[in-house]
Amino acid sequence: MDAAGPAAPAASRAVVRRLTRRTRDAEPGGRLRTRNAERDARAHGMLLSMRHAYSVDTVRAAEAELMAGLPEGALMQRAAAGLAAAVAGLLPRVSGARIVLLVGSGDNGGDALYAGARLARRGAGVSAVLLDPDRAHRGGLAALRAAGGRVAEDPFGVLAVADVVLDGITGIGGHGGLRPDAVPLARAARGSGAMVVAVDLPSGVEADTGEVKGEAVRADATVTFGAYKPGLLVDPAHQHAGALRLVDIGLGSRLPSVPDLEALQHDDVARLLPVPAPESDKYRRGVVGVVAGSARYPGAAVLAVAGAVHGGAGAVRYVGPGADAVIARFPEALVHGWPPSRAGRVQAWVVGPGLGDAPGVAEVLESDVPVLVDADGLRSLDPDAVRARSAPTLLTPHAGEAAALLGVDRGQVEAARLGSVRSLATKYGATVLLKGSTTLVADADARRPVRVNPTGTSWLATAGSGDVLSGLAGSLLAAGLEPLDAGSVAAYLHGLAARLASLGAPVSAQDVAAAIPRAWRDTLTP
Ligand SMILES: NC(=O)C1=CN([C@@H]2O[C@H](COP(=O)(O)OP(=O)(O)OC[C@H]3O[C@@H](n4cnc5c(N)ncnc54)[C@H](OP(=O)(O)O)[C@@H]3O)[C@@H](O)[C@H]2O)[C@@H](O)CC1
Ligand SMILES: Nc1ncnc2c1ncn2[C@@H]1O[C@H](COP(=O)(O)OP(=O)(O)O)[C@@H](O)[C@H]1O
Numbered sequence: 136m137d138a139a140g141p142a143a144p145a146a147s148r149a150v151v152r153r154l155t156r157r158t159r160d161a162e163p164g165g166r167l168r169t170r171n172a173e174r175d176a177r178a179h180g181m182l183l184s185m186r187h188a189y190s191v192d193t194v195r196a197a198e199a200e201l202m203a204g205l206p207e208g209a210l211m212q213r214a215a216a217g218l219a220a221a222v223a224g225l226l227p228r229v230s231g232a233r234i235v236l237l238v239g240s241g242d243n244g245g246d247a248l249y250a251g252a253r254l255a256r257r258g259a260g261v262s263a264v265l266l267d268p269d270r271a272h273r274g275g276l277a278a279l280r281a282a283g284g285r286v287a288e289d290p291f292g293v294l295a296v297a298d299v300v301l302d303g304i305t306g307i308g309g310h311g312g313l314r315p316d317a318v319p320l321a322r323a324a325r326g327s328g329a330m331v332v333a334v335d336l337p338s339g340v341e342a343d344t345g346e347v348k349g350e351a352v353r354a355d356a357t358v359t360f361g362a363y364k365p366g367l368l369v370d371p372a373h374q375h376a377g378a379l380r381l382v383d384i385g386l387g388s389r390l391p392s393v394p395d396l397e398a399l400q401h402d403d404v405a406r407l408l409p410v411p412a413p414e415s416d417k418y419r420r421g422v423v424g425v426v427a428g429s430a431r432y433p434g435a436a437v438l439a440v441a442g443a444v445h446g447g448a449g450a451v452r453y454v455g456p457g458a459d460a461v462i463a464r465f466p467e468a469l470v471h472g473w474p475p476s477r478a479g480r481v482q483a484w485v486v487g488p489g490l491g492d493a494p495g496v497a498e499v500l501e502s503d504v505p506v507l508v509d510a511d512g513l514r515s516l517d518p519d520a521v522r523a524r525s526a527p528t529l530l531t532p533h534a535g536e537a538a539a540l541l542g543v544d545r546g547q548v549e550a551a552r553l554g555s556v557r558s559l560a561t562k563y564g565a566t567v568l569l570k571g572s573t574t575l576v577a578d579a580d581a582r583r584p585v586r587v588n589p590t591g592t593s594w595l596a597t598a599g600s601g602d603v604l605s606g607l608a609g610s611l612l613a614a615g616l617e618p619l620d621a622g623s624v625a626a627y628l629h630g631l632a633a634r635l636a637s638l639g640a641p642v643s644a645q646d647v648a649a650a651i652p653r654a655w656r657d658t659l660t661p
């Protein structure tokens with residue numbers, strides 16, 4: 136997280152660091168996880184197993200059902216109480232803190248006003264900036280005034296000296312980026328050095344998709360109510376949210392069991408990892424075949440095999456022109472001459488990394504075992520050939536490859552990652568892992584939740600790291616994981632391996648491959 140920026144006062148930066156550390160501890164990357172952090176995470180309602188996100192319609196329906204049995208305004212009070220407590224936890228002292236509320240015309244502004252009232256009662260100096268004074272939440276405004284808070288006469292003046300800004304411009308009711316009157320306020324909040332805490336969502340982002348269609352608030356932290364919304368977990372909106380806090384307002388039992396989006400956490404991955412049983416042998420653990428590399432890209436063969444060797448299969452077969460390089464680096468690999476069909480039995484194929492124009496994709500797709508298609512293998516991939524397969528297929532494009540498959544610009548895929556991965560899965564009748572700053576995995580069955588990978592680091596943006604991911608995911612397919620699990624577990628281990636290998640410094644694709652066993656061990660360690 137970019138914390139409070141270089142202009143932030145030292146106290147504010149320290150508080151943000153504290154919050155960031157705590158949140159990271161509760162997320163994967165558990166090397167940092169301690170018993171205390173775990174207890175802390177649970178106390179803050181953050182779970183160490185599956186994180187779920189629900190669409191706005193689903194959240195609204197659950198809220199309506201819950202509200203029907205509660206006194207009017209009860210849910211908003213729960214939200215405001217949780218928000219005020221989270222803000223208080225970020226401050227060294229509530230009394231005397233300068234807090235500014237950016238208040239839009241909906242209930243998101245109401246949450247901010249009631250939370251502001253609670254903080255004012257504890258001695259904070261609270262000023263509200265009303266975007267539309269005639270439509271600000273009446274009850275919230277009355278509560279703020281009664282608690283000693285006031286409406287700001289000089290919005291930019293109060294923002295300049297604020298310790299914390301609460302962004303209550305829009306929540307789940309906002310669409311289309313910030314409106315022009317809100318833009319200068321959002322910029323002033325960001326530029327002030329104050330800690331910016333978004334109420335429910337950073338205003339201006341699309342809650343359901345993670346798109347940002349214009350300007351949006353950049354928050355250091357987001358306190359969200361009842362359930363995560365997909366946009367909080369998917370880039371580019373995710374990058375606006377900062378550290379995430381979920382406040383329980385009692386929605387749990389009203390939410391459907393199947394979410395729209397889910398993020399595996401340490402415990403989920405640990406349950407899915409293929410650990411050999413006492414009676415296992417190399418064939419029962421699964422054999423993965425890798426068709427990769429070319430005279431132009433010999434390294435891709437080595438890196439894909441590196442991912443596969445560390446990915447839990449019992450054996451790795453390699454077919455392609457890089458056999459000498461593969462054997463030199465991995466004597467444990469079994470190398471075979473062309474074609475792949477004569478390489479002996481495998482339980483899954485990986486085809487494509489660095490393959491260039493070499494054939495092989497069509498033949499591998501004709502096999503009756505799971506196939507992962509990556510990189511060059513994705514070029515001109517025929518949807519009918521994939522749909523006709525008797526066994527599952529996992530496609531692993533980056534945004535550029537996904538754009539080519541969908542016939543759109545790369546930018547369109549990056550702006551709408553969730554829609555893009557779902558469209559590709561539907562088009563090919565396959566599981567699709569879309570790589571990038573947020574890696575998403577969509578199952579061929581559109582009713583299943585899309586998985587969002589919570590690990591990773593931008594240091595992974597290095598040549599060849601995708602080849603390692605392919606080998607790793609292929610190995611997990613060969614070990615018997617279904618494509619959605621193989622893809623999401625591979626992305627999780629790959630991202631965690633990169634974090635462990637990097638520790639904030641550059642990493643090479645080879646470093647990432649070598650750290651996979653550490654990531655695996657870390658995931659299994661309670
Ligand atoms: N439901 C519940 O039980 C609970 C809900 N809770 C809270 O309510 C929130 C949802 O409240 P909501 O439905 O009132 O919508 P909200 O997010 O405030 O935005 C709508 C307002 O914003 C305006 N606006 C729209 N776009 C805009 C833009 N781009 N830039 C600027 N303004 C824009 C739009 O204006 P209009 O289009 O009418 O002119 C309208 O007035 C939810 O996120 C959570 O915080 C919690 O208290 C828990 C219980
Ligand atoms: N900004 C980023 N943040 C996190 N991970 C990233 C980022 N950019 C790329 N990655 C990851 O790095 C890997 C790159 O894969 P790919 O684009 O196929 O590279 P290559 O073809 O060189 O192997 C993927 O796992 C991807 O998710």
Ligand SMILES: [K+]
Nearest residue numbers: 302305334336
């Ligand atoms: K908001």
